[in-house]
Amino acid sequence: xxxxxxxxxxxxxxxxxxxxxxxxxxxxxxxxxxxxxxxxxxxxxxxxxxxxxxxxxxxxxxxxxxxxxxxxxxxxxxxxxxxxxxxxxxxxxxxxxxxxxxxxxxxxxxxxxxxxxxxxxxxxxxxxxxxxxxxxxxxxxxxxxxxxxxxxxxxxxxxxxxxxxxxxxxxxxxxxxxxxxxxxxxxxxxxxxxxxxxxxxxxxxxxxxxxxxxxxxxxxxxxxxxxxxxxxxxxxxxxxxxxxxxxxxxxxxxxxxxxxxxxxxxxxxxxxxxxxxxxxxxxxxxxxxxxxxxxxxxxxxxxxxxx
Numbered sequence: 001x002x003x004x005x006x007x008x009x010x011x012x013x014x015x016x017x018x019x020x021x022x023x024x025x026x027x028x029x030x031x032x033x034x035x036x037x038x039x040x041x042x043x044x045x046x047x048x049x050x051x052x053x054x055x056x057x058x059x060x061x062x063x064x065x066x067x068x069x070x071x072x073x074x075x076x077x078x079x080x081x082x083x084x085x086x087x088x089x090x091x092x093x094x095x096x097x098x099x100x101x102x103x104x105x106x107x108x109x110x111x112x113x114x115x116x117x118x119x120x121x122x123x124x125x126x127x128x129x130x131x132x133x134x135x136x137x138x139x140x141x142x143x144x145x146x147x148x149x150x151x152x153x154x155x156x157x158x159x160x161x162x163x164x165x166x167x168x169x170x171x172x173x174x175x176x177x178x179x180x181x182x183x184x185x186x187x188x189x190x191x192x193x194x195x196x197x198x199x200x201x202x203x204x205x206x207x208x209x210x211x212x213x214x215x216x217x218x219x220x221x222x223x224x225x226x227x228x229x230x231x232x233x234x235x236x237x238x239x240x241x242x243x244x245x246x247x248x249x250x251x252x253x254x255x256x257x258x259x260x261x262x263x264x265x266x267x268x269x270x271x272x273x274x275x276x277x278x279x280x281x282x283x284x285x286x287x288x289x290x291x292x293x294x295x296x297x298x299x300x301x302x303x304x305x306x307x
Contacts (some may be wrong), residue, residue, distance in 0.1 A: 007011055009153075009166070009167075009170050010167055010170055010171055010172055011172075013172060013267040014203075015174075015202035015203035015259065016203045016235055018172055018173070018202055018203065019172040019174050019201050019204075019205065020046060020201040020299065021042060021174060021213070022174035022175070022201065022218075023027075023040075023116055023205070023206075023211065024039055025039050025041060025052065025056075026052075026055050026056060026059055026211065026215065026218065027039065027059070028056050028059045028060050028063065028090060028213045030063065030261075031089075034064070034091060034092045034093065034094075035065065035090065035091055035092070036056075036059075036087040036089070036090040036092065036127070036150075037044075037058040037086070037087055037088070037090070038052075038056035038059075038061070038089075038090060038108075039061075039085060039088070039091055040084065040088075040148070041084050041205055043171075046080045046083075046084060047082065047083065047084065047086050047185070048081070048082030048083065048088070048115075048222065050078060050221045050245045050248065051217065051219060051220065051221030051222065051253075052218060052264040053078075053082055053088065053108050053116045054074070054116070054118065054217050054218070054221060054248055054250075055215070055217045055218035056088065056090065056108070056214075057076065057090055057106040057108050057116060057118040057120075057285045058071060058074055058106075058118070058120060058213065058214050058217050059214050059229075060090035060092050060106050060107050061074075061092060061120040061122075061212070061214075062119070062120075062210045062214070063257075064092050064094065064104060065102050065104065065122045066097075066102070068124055068125075069101075069102050069122040069123060069124050070124075070125060070210075070213075070252070071120050071122050071208065071210075071213055071235065071252060072121055072122065072123045072251065072252050073120070073121045073249070073250065073251045073252065074118055074119065074121075074215075074217065074240040074248075074249070074250050075118070075119050075121040075162075075247070075248075075249045076116055076117065076118040076119075076247060076248045076249070077116065077117045077118075077246070077247045078113050078115070078116055078244065078245050078246055078247065078248070079115055079116060079117065080110075080113060080114070080229070081244065081254060082108075082110055082115045082116075085109060086110045086111060087110070087246040088108055088110055089109045089110070090106050090107070090108050090109075090110070091106070091107045091109070092104055092105070092106050093105040093106075095119075098247075099119060100123060100124050100126070101122065101123050102121070102123075103119065103120070103122070103170065104119070104120050104122070105117070105119050106118045106119075106120070108156075114296060123168050124233065128211075132288065132289055134281065134289050135144075135194055135287075136263065136265075136267040136283040136287035136288075136289075137265050137283075138297035139180045139196045139262070140180055141198075141261065142261050143179045145178035145179065145180065145198065146166075146178065146241065147176055147177070147178055147276070148173075148176065148177040148178065148179065149172075149173070149176075150172070152169050153168055153170060153178070153200045155169075155170055156170060162164065164265045165297055173202075174201055174202055174203075175199055175200070175201055175215075175219055175222075175240055175251075176199065176200060176201075176202050177196065177197050177198065177199045177223075178197065178198045178199075179196065179197045179198075179223075180195075180196040180197070181195065182198075184262070185283060188233055188238075189233050189234065190230070190231050190233040191230050191231070191233075192230065192231065193227050193228060193230045193231050193268035193269075194227070194230075194265075194266070194268075195221070195223055195226070195227050195230065195265075195266050195269055196264070196265050196266075196277070197223050197260065197261060197263075197264045197266075198261050198263055198264070199219050199222065199261075199264055200261050201215060201259045202260055202262055203255070203259070204259045205258060205259040212254055212256065212257055212258045212259075215258035216250075216252070216256065216262070216282065216290075216291060217250055218256050219258065219262075219264070220244045220248070220250055220264075220280060220282070220293045221245065221248065221295075222247075222264070224266055224278045224280055224293065224295050225243055225245055225276065225278060225295060225297040225299070226278075227267060227268040227278045227281060228268035228276025228277065228297070229241060229243075229269075229276065229299060230268070230279050230282075231268075231271075232271075233263060234301065236305060237299070237303055238306075239293070239300055240300070240301065240302055241299060241301060242299075242300045242301075242302050243276075243297055243298055243299045243300070244297060244298045245295060245297045245298075246296050246297050246298055247295065247296055248293070248294075248295045249293065249294045249295070250291060250292070250293050251291060251292045251293075252290070252291050253290055253291055253292065254288060254290050254291035256282070256284055256288075260284070260285065261285055262282050262283065262284060262285075262290065263282065263284075264280055264281075264282050265280065265281045265282075265283070265285045266278055266280045266281075266293075267279055271299060274298060274299065274300050275296055275297065275298060275299060276296065276297055276299040277294075277295075277296045278294070278295050278296070279292075279293065279294050279295070280292065280293035280294070283292070
């Protein structure tokens with residue numbers, strides 16, 4: 001007998017429909033010479049996922065740059081938490097257009113209030129001096145690991161999670177993740193601040209490099225902030241922490257497909273002063289480093305008031 005409850009657990013659409021929804025979410029509409037609008041998450045609840053705003057801002061920037069230049073880095077600051085169900089406007093500014101490089105600034109706003117500032121740099125592809133002084137971590141392949149959704153359902157059943165929280169936890173996702181250990185938000189025992197997760201879209205994407213970069217930017221906000229909580233044995237899911245991303249930096253080193261398994265290796269060398277600093281490296285199956293990530297976030301122990 002299945003442990004799924006048709007009254008509480010969402011029915012997962014076909015993978016192709018989930019990925020089509022992700023592509024629609026990351027397709028910004030031009031509303032003016034330097035203005036774009038990002039679609040809203042369907043059936044969204046609560047705060048907008050930071051990766052969504054980063055990816056949509058990158059898409060707005062990419063839409064204003066010559067097609068022969070590719071994004072190689074972005075730096076963003078989260079200013080306010082965005083609310084799902086409210087349109088996000090993206091105002092772009094061209095700061096530089098050179099023969100080899102270009103630079104764009106993007107301000108994401110909701111109802112006239114900025115929620116994110118992003119700067120992106122673009123480069124004409126060229127050959128250059130190469131070295132790759134990093135080794136891909138030796139971890140179990142994705143085929144040997146349980147999916148993120150399986151782990152979520154196991155946790156929800158074990159903890160007796162019901163209602164809206166269960167629906168949100170088990171909401172079908174267009175990106176599948178497989179972690180080599182239990183999920184960050186399940187963490188209950190202090191352990192080293194390192195984590196490894198495989199990810200890819202649940203169905204193929206078109207051969208559009210800009211879209212693949214946007215999806216990787218979207219996924220780069222997964223698991224990152226939680227890494228700095230691992231040494232403390234505390235969990236956002238159990239209401240023990242209050243946190244929010246403060247900034248996010250991403251460097252694209254080489255082309256990669258977001259519909260093929262990529263390994264996201266994260267670590268946190270420091271936390272303190274109510275903040276946690278996290279780093280990420282993204283590898284393809286060949287062991288090549290395709291992107292690097294850094295993020296600092298607010299991380300505070302939740303103080304419970306006596307009833």
